[in-house]
Amino acid sequence: MNPYKNTTFAQRATLCVTALAASLMVGVSQVNAETGLAKASVAIAAPAATSPVIRKLENGYIAATRRVTWTKQTFTLTDKRIDNIKQYITAQQKAGKNVDVLLKALDAYVPAINTDKEVFVEATTWLEKHPGFDEKGKVTDAKEAQATLDNINAVLKKSDEIRYAAEKAMSTAMREYRQSQK
16 A cells, blocks of 8 residues: 555645755764764854945955956857858858848958957956956955946946947848848
C-alpha cells in the first residue's frame, strides 16, 4: 500500500525540500562540532565607516567601469557587423541586385561609428585618470569624484546616442532592403 497515493505533487515536493533542509542543518552542526569552530570564534572585520555619499560615488565608479567595458565589447561587435554587412552587400551585388540603399546606409553608418569611437575615447581617458578616486576606485575627494562621474556619464550618454542612431538607421535600411527583395 502506497502512503503517498492521496498526496499532491506539491505536498510531496514540500516534504522532500523539508527533509533536505533538515539533513543540511544536521550536517552543518556536525561540521561545527567536529572542527570546534563556533560563530563567536570567527573574527569578522567591521565594515569601514563610510558615508552613503561615498558609497554611492564608489558604486558609481564601478558602474562606469562596467559601462566602459561593455561599450568596448560593443565596438568589437560593431566592427564585426560592418564586415558582415560588407560581405552581404558583395554577395547581393554578385547576385545582380541593386544595393544602392545599403551602400548609402553603410556610408553613413561607418563614419557615425568612427565618431562614436572618438567620443568614447574621452570616457576612457576620464576613467584612466580617475580624479577623485584612487587606483582601487575608492574616493579620495568627493567633489572631484562626483565631477569625474558626471563627465564620464555625460560622454557615455553622448556615445550611446550616436551609436543608437547609427544602429537604428542601418537596421532600418537593412529591413527595408530585405522587404523590397521579397
